[in-house]
Amino acid sequence: MDALKFLLEELENQWEEEITIKRGDFLVRKHTINTNLYLVLEGSLRVFIEDEDQDHTIRFGYKNSIITALDCFLTNKPSLFYIQSLKKCKLKVISKQKYMSLIKADVKCQNTWNMMLESFVYQQIEREIDLITFSPQKRFQRVFKRSPQVFQEIPHKYIASYLRMAPETLSRILKNLD
Incomplete structure (x- = not known):
């Protein structure tokens, strides 16, 4: 049995509440403390950081995944991340x-x-190695192989951010697949 499946079975009757958040709402904002752990039942979210001129997507959460602001969860200090619903x-x-x-x-x-x-x-x-050493095409291929579900659940502009490429570059890569 895989680890996540086992853990979800153990947590089956332990969840404290169920919440719904609208598209675009924030589950976690930078500089806040939120140490809750969440199981995604429906929808999708992104974990990201921002600098002066853009967001950098770090991770995604979608159906049957667990998501948290891990920095905050581990340290009990304010998070450096945002978690925002995409749906x-x-x-x-x-x-x-x-x-x-x-x-x-x-x-x-x-x-x-x-x-x-x-x-x-x-x-x-793996992600760090991908970003440092591989071309955009190769980064796309590796992520597609590891997590094909991302391409069904997540809007392409956020996948492009995750892959550290312009949305146009991702569009060209996807167009060449056809």
């Missing part, structure tokens, strides 16, 4: 306190959580 979203919510008490109460849950964190770190390493 209307339904989310289940659990507080960090409740989640961590559940994780700490069961060795199998602790091991699963550690596996998920390790997987996340590895994904970030």
Whole structure:
């Protein structure tokens, strides 16, 4: 059984509430503290940072994925990230306190959580390598191979941001696939 599936089964009756947010609403804003963990039931979200002139998409969340402002979740300090809905979203919510008490109460849950964190770190390493060493075409191919669902769930302008390319470049790459 994969780690996420196991963890979701363990959390089945532990979620504290279900919320709905409209397209464009923020789940988390930069400089705020939000240590909740969310399960996406419907819709899609993006995690991003901003500099003076543009946003930089870091990650996506869509159906059956867990999303949080991980920097804030781990440190209890204000987040450097925004999490914004790209489509209307339904989310289940659990507080960090409740989640961590559940994780700490069961060795199998602790091991699963550690596996998920390790997987996340590895994904970030892969992404960093992609951005530093590969051409836009190759970055597209690698992300498409790893996460084809992204291309069904997420608007192309945010995928372009994630891939660190202009939307026009992504359009050309997609056009050449046909």
